[in-house]
Each structure stands twice: as structure tokens, then as C-alpha cells.
Amino acid sequence: MSYTFVRYFTNRMAETETITRNQKKIARYARAMAHPVRVYVLELLSRQNCCYSGDLSEHLPVAKSTLSQHLKELKEAGLIQGEIEAPRIRYCLNRENWKEAQELLKHFLSI
């Protein structure tokens, strides 16, 4: 059970605050997924390992600067990471955090 790697306070409310750390994390990840463009990007990245901003820009109906903004937010949420490669930047999922988001959200949805 991979769940054992994430501690859940949700059942015991084992913290002073009524809203737990995990609930805040869930909200944070959900916020990152709260835009169609970002859902599209995450879905693409979890299917094919990596992609370039240009690939996305070709298909998505938003300005490059807008796309860049969304990528920045996914990066700030910890869900993706970008590696500079020549004139381009290669974006990949941040597997570790993606896994945490999976576990937290799936658990949250399964209660």
C-alpha cells in the first residue's frame, strides 16, 4: 500500500487547527488543477513523459505568455519541472509530488 508513505490526519483530526495540513495540501494541488489548460498539460505529461512549451502552444488556444504563466503555476505547485535544453525548455512531471497529489486526492475522493 503506497498510502503508508503519506500520513493522513483526516480521520483523527490530530492537529490543533481544525483544518489539517493535508487538507491544505489537497486544496493547493486542486488549485493547480483548477484550469482547463493546466489539466490538459498535466494529462499530456502524465501520458507522454515530457514536452516542450512550443508543442503545447501549437495546440492550445492561448497566447504563449499565457501558457508560460500556467506552466509557472504548475511549477510553483510542484507538479512539473522544466529543464533548459538548447533554446527550448523541456517540461516533465515532478514525479514525487505528482505521486503525493495522486495519493492525497485519491484518498480524499475515496473516503
Added chain:
Amino acid sequence: MSYTFVRYFTNRMAETETITRNQKKIARYARAMAHPVRVYVLELLSRQNCCYSGDLSEHLPVAKSTLSQHLKELKEAGLIQGEIEAPRIRYCLNRENWKEAQELLKHFLSI
């Protein structure tokens, strides 16, 4: 497999628009879950069937009007519903839409 009740365009991109209907739905549900208070409420409701606004208000560190606003957003997202009962209002999950959210998000997270 309950998945058969939700059609996924995510693999085939079977629509004219690059962003699919389901990706928009996922973003919409994620947005509803994008605040700690709303995560708390959803988690409580999926654990115990129903609750009253007052119960929540007692525990959460927000003004009643703020809580009411969050409940309204969950209602607008289709995730909860409120039934008038005496002077109070009893909030429950909207099981049908909650199930859709579960299926869409879990599938999205499992790709």
C-alpha cells in the same frame, strides 16, 4: 467498472477543441476543491452523511457569511445540496455529481 458510465475523451481527443469537455469538468471540480474550508466540508460530508451550517461554523475559523459563501460555491459546482429543515439547512453531498467528480479525477490522476 463504474467508469463505463462516464465517457472519456482524454485518450482520443475526440473533439474539435483541443481541450475536452472532461478536462473542463475536471478543472471545474478541482476549482471547487481548491480551498481548505471546502475540502474540509467535502471530507466531512463524505464521512458523515449530512451536516448543518452551524456545526461547521462552530469548528471553522471563518465568519458565518464566509462559510455560507463557500457552501454556495460547492452547491454551484454541484457537489453538495441543501435541504431546508426547520430554521436550519441540512447540507448533504450530491452523490451523483460527487461520483462523477470521483471518477473523472481518479481517472485523471491514474493515467
Added chain:
DNA sequence: TTCGTATTTCGTAAAATTTCGAACATTACC
């Protein structure tokens, strides 16, 4: 009918999100 309880809606304000085009960075190649 008047009062108290439970909760929402309104008005308002601050902060965050979303979007775009223009300007700026970085590197590869003549």
C-alpha cells in the same frame, strides 16, 4: 404577533487569477 434562532444575501474591500502584447533573455547558426 413578536421574539429568537439559523442562515443567507448585500455591500464593500483587498488580493489573486487570467489574459494579452511588447520587451527581454538565451542559445544556435551564418
Added chain:
DNA sequence: GGTAATGTTCGAAATTTTACGAAATACGAA
């Protein structure tokens, strides 16, 4: 050193979100 290719950051504007207290609503009970 120029120039093209690929992206990001900046500046600005519109919209949305979040939050609160005060006022309004709805209803049961005295």
C-alpha cells in the same frame, strides 16, 4: 557580431475569489 528560434518576464487591464459585518430572510415557539 548579427539574426532567427524559443520562451520568459513585464506591465496593464478585466475578472474572480476571499473575506467580513450588517441587514435581510425564514420559521418555530411563546
